[in-house]
Amino acid sequence: MNTLLSLGHGYCAQALARLLVPQGWQVIGTTRDPARARAFAAQGVEPLTWPVESLAPALARATHVLQSMAPDAAGDPVLARHAAELAEARPEWVGYLSTTGVYGDHQGGWVDETTPLTPTTARGRARVEAERAWQALGLPLHIFRLAGIYGPGRGPFEKLRNGTARRIVKPGQVFSRIHVADIAQVLAASIRHPDPGAIYNVCDDDPAPPEDVLSHAAALLGLPPPPEEPWETAEMTPMARSFYAESKRVRNDRIKRDLGIRLQFPDYRSGLRALLAEGE
Numbered sequence: 001m002n003t004l005l006s007l008g009h010g011y012c013a014q015a016l017a018r019l020l021v022p023q024g025w026q027v028i029g030t031t032r033d034p035a036r037a038r039a040f041a042a043q044g045v046e047p048l049t050w051p052v053e054s055l056a057p058a059l060a061r062a063t064h065v066l067q068s069m070a071p072d073a074a075g076d077p078v079l080a081r082h083a084a085e086l087a088e089a090r091p092e093w094v095g096y097l098s099t100t101g102v103y104g105d106h107q108g109g110w111v112d113e114t115t116p117l118t119p120t121t122a123r124g125r126a127r128v129e130a131e132r133a134w135q136a137l138g139l140p141l142h143i144f145r146l147a148g149i150y151g152p153g154r155g156p157f158e159k160l161r162n163g164t165a166r167r168i169v170k171p172g173q174v175f176s177r178i179h180v181a182d183i184a185q186v187l188a189a190s191i192r193h194p195d196p197g198a199i200y201n202v203c204d205d206d207p208a209p210p211e212d213v214l215s216h217a218a219a220l221l222g223l224p225p226p227p228e229e230p231w232e233t234a235e236m237t238p239m240a241r242s243f244y245a246e247s248k249r250v251r252n253d254r255i256k257r258d259l260g261i262r263l264q265f266p267d268y269r270s271g272l273r274a275l276l277a278e279g280e
Contacts, residue, residue, distance in 0.1 A: 001026055005062035005091075007078050008050075008069035009040065012097060012149065015184035016066065017045055028058055055082040059089040064191060066095045067134070071126040079133050087137050093194045094139045095187060100147050100176060100201060102128050105246040108174050112251040113145075113199045121242050140196035144186065147203035147250055150268075151180030155275040156217040160226070165218075167211045168244070170231035175210055175243075176203040176250040179265040179274075189259040200255050206267035207249040213268050220276055 002025045006013040009029025017027045021044040029040050030050040037047035048058060055078075059065070065086075069077050079086070101124035103111045119125045134141055159165035186202050215225040231244055255261040265271035 004064045007067045064093045071130045076130040106248040143199040147176035167226040176207040179271045203250045
């Protein structure tokens with residue numbers, strides 16, 4: 001039986017599980033939260049309370065492994081505890097969810113999977129180190145560099161309705177994005193067509209300034225866009241400001257060419273329309 005061990009069974013991994021469970025897969029998902037563990041069980045996912053003393057029993061069952069946990073101050077939280085067990089495991093496929101932040105700032109220019117990794121933020125540098133640590137294990141690893149994630153529960157509409165959305169403008173700033181449903185279909189396609197060592201950018205076709213996305217979402221609601229706030233003077237947390245430190249457009253040709261992906265939501269306009277139609 002195909003069994004996915006989902007390390008850090010969060011937003012993206014849950015979207016993948018919704019594709020796999022109806023196909024007869026077993027999915028084991030880690031969580032620290034007892035309430036989430038109960039929710040997993042209701043979704044047909046076997047919960048595994050994290051942290052665990054040994055990952056070996058779950059690895060012995062797993063044909064596939066997906067690592068979604070972000071690195072912390074100690075590095076990758078899975079490898080910090082279980083690198084030796086993973087090195088001895090024999091899964092058919094391993095996926096690591098990384099970020100396009102590994103490319104750093106390109107002042108709005110295009111990047112692809114061959115672009116040198118020059119992150120400018122601590123988060124980006126930690127991701128580069130985590131990618132390399134996973135590559136060093138010798139597993140059948142596939143790296144997925146995700147753009148800004150949105151989808152059900154992660155759209156802009158609630159903040160627009162309650163008046164807390166902020167339209168911060170930094171001239172020349174562009175971000176790439178990806179709907180969670182398209183992340184799930186990319187992961188599922190990679191599982192069907194494994195290519196150990198492959199790295200994929202996972203993003204849509206239309207990198208855009210964040211203020212344009214917010215303005216379009218407001219128009220869909222029939223609301224005026226929030227007032228512009230210059231980035232230079234806007235009050236922001238260090239974390240929020242760091243997202244504006246890098247500007248780039250990310251190419252997604254490889255997922256289309258190598259995995260046969262046809263994006264369900266090729267731009268933010270189609271994605272936002274779908275969220276609104278779903279009751280967001």
